[in-house]
Amino acid sequence: MVSLQAYLIVSLILLITGLVIMISRKNIVAILLGIELILNSAALNFVAYSKYTTNNLDGHIFSLFIIVIAAAEAAVGLAIVIRFFQIKETIHIDEVSELREEIAR
Amino acid sequence: MNYTISTIAPIFLLPFFAFVINCVLIKKVPKFVPWVSVAGIVGSFFFAAAIFIDFFTVYNTDYYIHKVFNWIDLSHGDNIFKIDLGIFIDNMTAVMLLMVTGVASLIHIFSTWYMKGDVRWERFFVYLSLFTSAMLGLVLSDNLLSIFMFWEIMGFCSYSLIGFYFEKEEAGNASIKAFMTTRVGDVFFLLGILAIWAVVGSVDIPSIYAAISNGAFEGKTVFGIALASFAGFCIFCGTIGKSAQFPLQVWLPDAMMGPTPCSALIHAATMVAAGVYLSLRMYPLMYVGELNTLIAYIGGITAFGAATIALIQKDLKAVLAYSTISQLGYMVLGIGVGAYNAAFMHLVTHAIFKACLFLSAGSVIHSYHDKYMPEMGGLKNKLPYTCIAMWCCTLAIAGVPVFSGFVSKDRILGDALYLFLQTGEGVYAIPTILGFVGAFLTPFYMFRMMFLTFHGKNRNKDKYDHCHKEHLTWNQNVPLLILSVFTLGFFFSGSLTGQGIISFAKEKKEWFKVLIEPPVQQRLEKFSNVTSQPFSFEDTRDMSVIPKSQYLKQSGFAGPGYDTSAEEEYYDEVHHAHVLGAVASVIIVALSVLLAFAMYIFGFISPSFFYDKLSFWVKALKNKYYMDWLYIDVLIKKGLLKLNNLLSWFDSGIYDRYAIDGWAFINRQVFKASHWFDRVIVDSVAVDGTAVGTEIFSLVTKSIQSGYIQKYIIVLIGAIVALSMFLGF
């Protein structure tokens, strides 16, 4: 019998890994990969809680919508990345900082 | 018959949809436009006929249908302000619907022949459809407000159709004249509606009837006049404008600038009848306000005056225009003397034969390419069918027995005579005499017109030879012949002479008299409990409030000619007056016809004899009693323009110079002071100070906003951790 905490630990590992990837990578696509991990951890949490606490299928519905949103996010995000690459010829995340005020370095 | 919105509304909506569809079609496929219009009105005719047949089957004086819909509701709490629209159908409405749709159908069909190939002839049908739908909407309406709205739509259509050939300057002027003249009446009409609203709190007809029945108008005055008189007068002014009565009749002759079918439909058969219809609807109010003498005088003067002007007209359509005014005068006279039933019957019969006359005139003008009678003559060989139809109508309008005009007009005259004989007061003598003189003149000018047009020798060989011989065509003369069939009297009276000598249907031979009864006090009692709530539906199929004999005894002006076996004495008086009137008018008509034959067929008396003897009178007639001169030259040019100049001088000289410029000067000074305050205090201290403060603060805060997303994430996570610490521990 697997307990809820086991799922939460897996989910936590997914979350933290995604977070670390988001912070440490400088490539936008890699950051999007990290976001996918975080979304997956949230969806896993929803399904696990749906199983162990509420005993209905609302969690499944939520995770379905998360998957849908992740798909939309990936499509639009990657389109933006490709467009950005066409313009700047790089996808370094720190290049995406043109809206701030220029501070003398 | 089950009255739902789907059996009533198509009467109004089919022509309206035809209008809307035509608005679209006219740019894309103009050749379909006339047929859409015709289809709309013919479909409407079938629905109207269904309603009429049902009412005829029920055969109950008090039968009416009332449907109410909520239109505007701004009520909150106790402040009730709402306007409901609705449908009100009683016997009169049913007859009116049948008449309007039938006549309009035939006129539409005729127009497809008359207008074909004319300039903008598709647009003509667009206007016709809009007009017909507005007229039917007016007839169906249950309250004065929507009647007013449709009234104005009809005014617009009339304007557009009079000025249909706007290339001609006269047509444009005539349309403006018609529009402005009727506006005078409409302003009063609106005032009347407001006066009624002030008393009744609602403007729907059953509520007004109920208020009259409950005596709500008693003791109320405005400007020292009884309120009922005021309201009734104002509404009657609407009738004066729309139906071209005495002071405002000047627009109708000019309205003949429009195409002939529109003259037939609007300026003869239906729209001008709408004014009389409104007065008939408001008949109780007129009598509560004791306006009958005034109405009778206006009707008599109009009937006589227009008939005299018609004597000398050379234009075929002008004769008919003045005869229209004259006949409308008879209807108004009928309202004034209490001949409610006869006035409405004259409305219906007149609509039919006048429509036929105008269509015939249109047929003649279109075939002959001229409208001046001195150029015509002998056309009976060229246009036999038109001649037959026109003769039937002429006999009808002249009041020859057997024809419908005799039935209706002589009943009005008989009632006028009866009122004069019964009361013995001199005030009723003048309208009665004017009416009889008009009845003498009417056959004369109509026969004159017929003789000049169709008989005798032709006076212009070129045009006569050029005119083609007429064949029986479904959209040229078949509508005329159909209309001319209905000029026979027994359709309306149930007997050939109107006096019950030869009857065709034993039980319902007197249907017109039975179904259309004046809404006098006792008849109004059925409305006294009316609530007129939105979405209510009343159908009084089995209700009959009072037996007829009882009501006749109580009514003073009920109008004679009913089945009055219970009231022998009354019946004798009425019968006496009516026989007298009938005999008198038959004699008058015979004399008039003889005179016409003598002058224009046999040539015993030359018309120039009268021209010489009565030269002053003829001059007055040629100038239409100087009414146009009075209005345009005296009233407008001398009076109103002067007043305008005065007001304009006041506006620019006094108001503009001192009030407005002075205010501007003051403003400029205030502006100078405030500008200084603005520049020195607000701008430099408050605004700039705020900006400097903001800049200093932003220098501190913008170092956080580095633009590097990962730093934001770190800060975000830090914030989440801090927040959870704060909340959790």
Add this chain to the structure above:
Amino acid sequence: MENTIAGYFLNFPIFQAIAETLGVGLTAFLIFFAFAGLFTVILATVGGFGTIAERKISADLQARIGPNRVGPYGLFQLIADGIKMISKEDIMPRSADKFLYYLAPFLCIFGVLCTVAVMPFSKNLILSDLNVGVFYAIAISSLVGVGIFLGGYASNSKWSLLGGMRGASQIISYEIPVTLTIMMIVVIAGGLSFNTLVEAQAGMPWNWYIFHNPFTFIGFFVFFISTLAETNRAPFDLPEAESELVSGYHTEYTGIRFGLFALAEYIEIFVVSAVSVSLFLGGYQLPFNILEGTLPNELLQFGSLFLKTCALYYVVIWVRWTFPRLRVDQLMSICWKYLTPIAIFNLVGTAIWVVAFDGQSMFQLFFGSGAH
């Protein structure tokens, strides 16, 4: 476990005896495991025979003889080919991405074989009757696309890269008409599991879903064309177009790795044909059920499915050797401008049909419910 292969065999006395000693769960798992292995072997053989069939049929269509040296009619050619594949040198380009280069063929074969888990070969001869069966099959078969893409990318070669990109985009695109068409059938059947879909087509051929209504009739052809593209078969074989891209995404592969790609392709054709048959052509259903519930009946049903699938397989090969190849833009416009709108139209039309005629088929409407 009722309608699966493990449940069916657990009813036999011998397996019940084993279950008493080992426990039901473990026995069922062992049966499952054994049959999974058996199916894999059978499918590999079928895939091998696919190559033979391809060569023999193409030869027939081109009035040649084809392979005829190894065994009777050249039937053992596949053994010879297999030995050749295994014994050839396994070459990897020096600049290739080693990890992905090794992974790609396995992803392909994995994706294909996983779909077999829900294939209904007969009423009980099904490894697992998932109630999301069709959905699972579509989902897991999309691994093939990843495999092809990674194979093309990892080879570090122009031809391979172009082939991989074409393959991935083609597979993603053509999944849409396929899924919409399957949804049409799902709307009629009211379930996603394969048994639900096939059970409703029992009896005579006019109960097959292809004849259910006009939309399914169109839908079958949409599905068939789309599956041709999904499996990279001619006329949609752009990822491995020989005349343009040498050999497409598996240009650099040799030996057993190339063999795995080829095997995956031939097995996928078989599986997809079987899915077509199950969805539209009655699946394993027989027109008569004389031997209901016995093992021979299961085998007859298996034979029914196998026969129809082989017929479709023949059509696929026939098409390959008959039609010329499309251009890339034509490929995409066929998918997005023609097949997808038609599939949506079919879906809507079928939904309306189901609501309007209460789920009855054309033949039921024409001949009454007695036609069932």
Add this chain to the structure above:
Amino acid sequence: MFINILFFSASALVIASCALMMWTKNLMHSCVYLLGVLIGVAGLYLTLGADFVAATQIMVYVGGVVILMLFAVMLTGGKDFQSKTQQLLNLLPSMGNKYTFMWGGGVGLVFAGCLTYFFMHLFKVIKVQEIDNNSYSPTIEKLGELLVTDHLVAFELSSVLLLGALVGAAIIARPRKERPAYIDDIEHDHHHDEEHH
């Protein structure tokens, strides 16, 4: 027992793939490891009895998102690359360096610690029902009912969202015929600077 085996194998796959994702310097490999994570999560869904969600997970992610990611990686350069404008921050390799990993690891540890602490407190308070998960029940029909009854608005809105994403992505990624003027300006400035140097 099968559930337990499935759970442990799936979570092992997830954790191992996560670790490799974090470890590897090759973005393409990272994407492939993401595939492992996603399949592992689908396995975890299966242990929770969520068969439809698992199938959807594989369908959407494996068939769509991962291939999109692979395309994006390939179109934007694949492995490590260095920015063409060799300025201060851009000298960092895009897959991270010691400095960034230090930051990331630190933040991750702090967050993990915080969450762990938080949940430990939470589980002292909340009583979790122990539901017998051996009873396998199909979810798909109930999910379908829920989607068109209780969650209808969200369902319809998500379809609108997907349409918007489709159109938006197509418009954004479409190559334009002429380059925007500001790129020319930037390049001009760049050349100008080089001339000065």
